[in-house]
Amino acid sequence: MANWGCDVTTNCGERGPKLLIIEPFYGGSHKEHISCLIEGLIRNGIGYTLVTLSPKKWHWRARCSALMLRDKIPEISTEEALFCSSILNLPELLGLRPDLCQLRKVVYFHENQSIYPVKQVKERDVQYAYNEITTSLAADLVLFNSNFNRTSFLENINKIIRLFPDNRPKGIREQIEDKSKVLYYPMKYPVSTTDKVPQNSILHIVWPHRWEFDKGPEDFFDVILELKRLDCKFHLSVLGQVCADVPLVFHKATEELQEEIVHFGYLKSKDEYFEVLRACDVVVSTAKHEFFGVSTLEATYCGCLPLVPNNLVYPEIYPEECLYKSLNDLCRTLQKFCSEPKTVRELRRRLCLDFSKYCSKNLIPEYINVLAVNE
The missing domain is CATH 3.40.50.2000 (Glycogen Phosphorylase B;)
Structure with missing residues (x-):
């Protein structure tokens, strides 16, 4: 049976936890990304609270993680900022936990769903892309792991908005663009690398x-x-x-x-x-x-x-x-x-x-x- 559990870890650092980290899909590169960040926080004596869900059923994490996490996230004490991946529906979580609104909210895009490849256009579920747009609007800072990620997301915002039957809001792209930047994924290269030159004949x-x-x-x-x-x-x-x-x-x-x-x-x-x-x-x-x-x-x-x-x-x-x-x-x-x-x-x-x-x-x-x- 799949483990749908939620894990909460706190490191008080020198002055209590300062950063609330939320990752609804804690596996693979998302987990390694958080691990690199936490190592840096510990080196600098910065405390954190980490709240994660196991990496199961990505689509359900994107749809429902805010409600899943609502009661799992501890009450805010010394935290000053919230860091999450774009899988989390941030405005939904803020509505369920209004005490989090006071934090500086930073969202990280490992990918974006507006250009996910589908065999037929009618198969595209624009809800995921729409959620990413509203999450970006709710954030104070939006980070992307590459220029391509940032550009492709921004360029497709108006395409999503044009799908609205009426009352299409204006200036959404500009609002997000002004508070977005690229911050590459932090690679942990192997400690020892030999200057190997394979002598394979094949x-x-x-x-x-x-x-x-x-x-x-x-x-x-x-x-x-x-x-x-x-x-x-x-x-x-x-x-x-x-x-x-x-x-x-x-x-x-x-x-x-x-x-x-x-x-x-x-x-x-x-x-x-x-x-x-x-x-x-x-x-x-x-x-x-x-x-x-x-x-x-x-x-x-x-x-x-x-x-x-x-x-x-x-x-x-x-x-x-x-x-x-x-x-x-x-x-x-x-x-x-x-x-x-x-x-x-x-x-x-x-x-x-x-x-x-x-x-x-x-x-x-x-x-x-x-x-x-x-x-």
Whole structure:
């Protein structure tokens, strides 16, 4: 049975808890994000109260977490600010808990729902995007994990408003834009990285993403199976979080790629995960919905050459030589790399990417500054 419990943790710091952190989906990158922030708070002697729900049933968390959390959030004592992800319906929570209105309210967007890929437009549930708009209006500061995330959200606000049958409010985008900024996701890179240069005679490809539709697994395996049809020699590791409804293509892959698969499935140990990444040559993304891409950046840091779409957030982070224009383009590049693995290693050695821009150690002081709890 799923654990729908709520956890509350308090650290009083030097002057009592100053920050109320609320995360309705406490798992994966959301959990790691909060962990990085908390480490920074503790280093600075800043107390906090952390209220979380387990990472189950995302859609229900987005719809109902405010009511679920209403009675779980402790009474405000010394807190000065509230920090939450955009999954939380903030105005709904403030209506249920008006005592929270006095806090400085900061919302963090890991993603936005206004451009979530759907097979047909009529399938899009605009309620999620609408909730993100009202949450942004209720906040004092709105943070995004990339310029792409911020821009795509702001550009789609008026599209959502135009769906209203009448009484369409004006100036909503401008109100949110004026109090929004980009603050990158804080990466915790592996402590020890070797300047490894894999000596594999066969190219090792890794796909380390969440096993869901929006990460484009069908496209990825179409390319990989085409490589096999072309008699390309390669090894394959498929990592990432396994979700409840795994797309059928993963089952097909285990049957048709038995000879190529080295690792297949989620690795609970982060150290083991990084070790696998260090043994790989190329990390591939075929995502349809990506606003930062933690796993791709982790793999790149561990020595993989990234091959990523020429859209979404990727041009913001990766140089042009890492971007592919189409799946055919991706397939041709991988085909070439399969025949010349040494080329990949030389390209990765020459790759110019400033990892420090996304490093937790460099970013957390800015988080504490914008939260205004270090005074």
